[in-house]
Amino acid sequence: MAVREFKGMETIQDDYIVEMLMTTSHHYLMFFTNMGRVYRIKAYEIPEASRTSRGTAIINIIPLQPDEKITAMIPIKDYEKDKYLFMATKKRNSVKKLPCWTMKISGKTGLAAISLRDDDELIEVKITGDDEEILLFTRYGQCIRFKEADVRATGRTTMGVIGMNLTAGDEVIAMQMASQGESVMIVSENGLGKCTRINEFTTQNRGGKGVKCYKITEKSGNLIGVKSVVKDDELMLITTEGIIIRIRVNDTALLGRVTSGVKLIDLKSGVTVASIARVVEDKSLMPPEEEATEENETEGDPS
Secondary structure, three states: OOOOEOOOOOOOOOOOOOOEEEEOOOOEEEEEOOOEEEEEHHHOOOOOOOOOOOOOOOOHHHOOOOOOEEEEEEEEOOOOOOEEEEEEEEOOOOEEEEEHHHHHHOOOOEEEEOOOOOOOOEEEEEEOOOOEEEEEOOOOEEEEEEEHHHHHHHHHHOEEEOOOOOOOOOOOOEEHHHHOEEEEEEOOOOOOOEEEEEHHOOOOOOOOOOEEEEOOOOOOEEEEEEEOEEEEEEEEEEEOOOOOEEEEEHHHHOOOOOOOOEEEEOOOOOOOOEEEEEEEOOOOOOOOOHHHHHHHHOOOOOO
């Protein structure tokens, strides 16, 4: 397997990269937090920096509360009335569908996007069109797939409904949409992983126990992340040391649901995979002149 290892940015102790996205300076960026709040700024309000610099502390851009952390970032240009924000929580596994236009009034001061119980956290937010199929994945290797239409749209201050019936001690680690890829890349905390075709997960009613998506062993550890992918995608594995391993989906084993993965990364003692990120090059977010320049450079590349 061909991998590339590099330092993606300077980090401080106990800090690591969790999300990368492409946008333009005039898109809005919506920051959703573990406490169920959303903050909105323009992309140009974030200072530009080099690839290896630490960047700007988010607390200097938006007024996060104590113990509040960013769990999802969404770039958006227009607040269309037929679009929704679909949310998932970690411990209580509530899912919620919120009309996108209700976030138009959000700003730097923050706004409640979902009401949470005291011990719960918001972990994921996706933009949908009411015709998606949602997949939820848990730390103990379970998955459920259900139709977005099974969840009715509600207002900002509501709590949502049960998405999946969790076993004791389990929690949701990821939410993906079936339309996002052909397969899902599943990675465990000890650096093992695999790809499994999305069509192996049958659609069922919301609120069930789901099916097994990964065989958890002592060698693999529990699951740490799941991303929808296509064969030409690349994925970044980010360790707790801030090291990034970039791998190609084509080089990863395509295995069935009830299997463990293969080794993706060699880890030092005490180091685990902290998060994963899909490498996205979305040209629809580029200004026309930048897209044309990139295409010309690609055509002129002899390799």
